Structures are given as C-alpha cells and as structure tokens.
Amino acid sequence: MEEIKIVIAGARGRMGSEAVKLVGDTAHFSLVAVVDHKHEGKSLKELEGFDVDVPIYTDIEKCFVETKPDVLIDLTTPEIGKIHTKKALLNGVRPVVGTTGFSEEDLKELQQLTEEKGIGAIIAPNFALGAILMMKFSQMAARYFQDVEIIEQHHDQKLDAPSGTGLKTAEMIATVRDEKQQGHPNEKELLTGARGANYNGIRLHSVRLPGLIAHQEVLFGGDGQTLKIRHDSYNRASFMSGVKLAVENVMKVDLLVYGLENILE
C-alpha cells in the first residue's frame, strides 16, 4: 500500500493521543508533524507520554507548506476544527475530521470548498463502527416507529451539545420520518429544556457526567411497546478503526463525505 503522510491537530488530546498511536501502529501511515496551540518548534518526543520524533507547529499553514502531508486528522475544538478544515482544503490537504460541533452552514461551506478544489474530505461525527450501526438501525426503525427520542451521554469535558452523533442520528431519522411534534399538543415545560432540544419534532437529551465516555440510546415508542437501540464507547480506542478507514478512504474521494455510513461497505 502507498504511504499516507499525516498531520494530526490536537495530538495531545484524549482522541489525538490515540490517533498518534494508531498512525504509529499502521505500516502505511506516516506521521510527519502535529499541530498544537503551543510548543512551537519542539518535537512531540519532548512532551510527556510521547516517543515520536516529529515537529510541533502552531501555524497550520506553515506546517502544510513545510511537511507536505496528504491528510490532516483534526481532533480539536468546534471553533478551531472549522478553521483547520478550511485551511487544509485551501492547501490541498485532505481533512479527516472527528471534531464535532459544526453547523449546517459550516458543512455547506466546506462542501462547496471541496467541490471548488476537487479534493476529498471526511467529516465523521462518530468513528466507532458500532455507533454507525446504531444510527443506521435507528434510521431503519424510524420507518415503523415515528415517535422517537434520543438520549446521548458524554463525559463532562465535552464542549458541544447535542453531540455530533445525536445530531447526525436525528438528521438520518428525519430523512425517513415526516416532521411531527411529539408528546401532548398542550404540553408545557415547567423548567426550560425539560423536553430537550427539538430537531423536526425529534427530542434530543444531552447528559454530561464524569465517568462517562460516549453513549447513546435511541428510544422508540409505539402502541404498547418500546424499542431501544443503544451504543456505548468505553474507551477512545473504540474510535480508531473508523479513523483508519476514513484516512484510507479520503485518499479515494473528491467530495465531502459527512458520516462514515457513506463509506462503510
């Protein structure tokens, strides 16, 4: 297999440090640099917990020009992730984005940019294969059960709510379900937010607690029955086979792929 040269943004983070391991463990992947908001000019090896000798850049464009990567893996924050993704496309680098918190407008803008530049990008709200199946099964179930609520649960350091996965699940369900307001037509929230966020009438509830990693239950209700579809990630390694798949596939596409379900065979 041809070597794929990779830059990781957010390499010191919970996901980024797993991605550094993944790249190191994959024969045809080669880490050429990392991007951080500090430690300019140091080697990653100088930081505790890493033994990879690659340069750290704080300026992502300088990093692209000097190290000429094929792929950027972005695992940062919603605000920074958008800037990095745009800069990658403008510099001919294919982004694989795990960072969540992008709006519909952001996605449209990035899609337009991939079309203009003619290079691929993958934005995956969830890299765990089980989570992709959970979303697909939920979409299947929604054809038969129109009443559905999504309960996503994450660690308490998460910046965005609802989670990228929760939102993507609602979007996928909405493609097969007519817009419908659920619950009693006269229901009233005594405390704002009690009924959760509302996407086309689908209610989304976000739980944030220490001890959690990433979990989601999609709850369907029908006459005298409920159906629950649940996925749990117990560690960040659970996301890495999806990251690998995305890096390999981003080299083969020339448009924006939003969601790993679009490349899973």
Ligand SMILES: NC(=O)c1ccc[n+]([C@@H]2O[C@H](COP(=O)([O-])OP(=O)(O)OC[C@H]3O[C@@H](n4cnc5c(N)ncnc54)[C@H](O)[C@@H]3O)[C@@H](O)[C@H]2O)c1
């Ligand atoms: N798609 C998935 O499967 C998946 C799974 C887990 C997390 N995530 C998402 O990935 C992102 C990262 O999650 P995390 O738990 O690793 O967060 P984290 O806070 O542990 O890591 C974020 C990293 O980004 C770095 N960073 C911040 N500003 C930066 C900048 N300007 N330039 C470079 N790096 C910068 C931070 O230093 C930190 O190391 C979040 O958006 C999260 O929602 C996605």
Ligand SMILES: O=C(O)C1=N[C@H](C(=O)O)CCC1
């Ligand atoms: O830990 C996080 O943050 C996660 N974010 C993604 C999301 O927003 O759906 C995927 C799961 C973990």
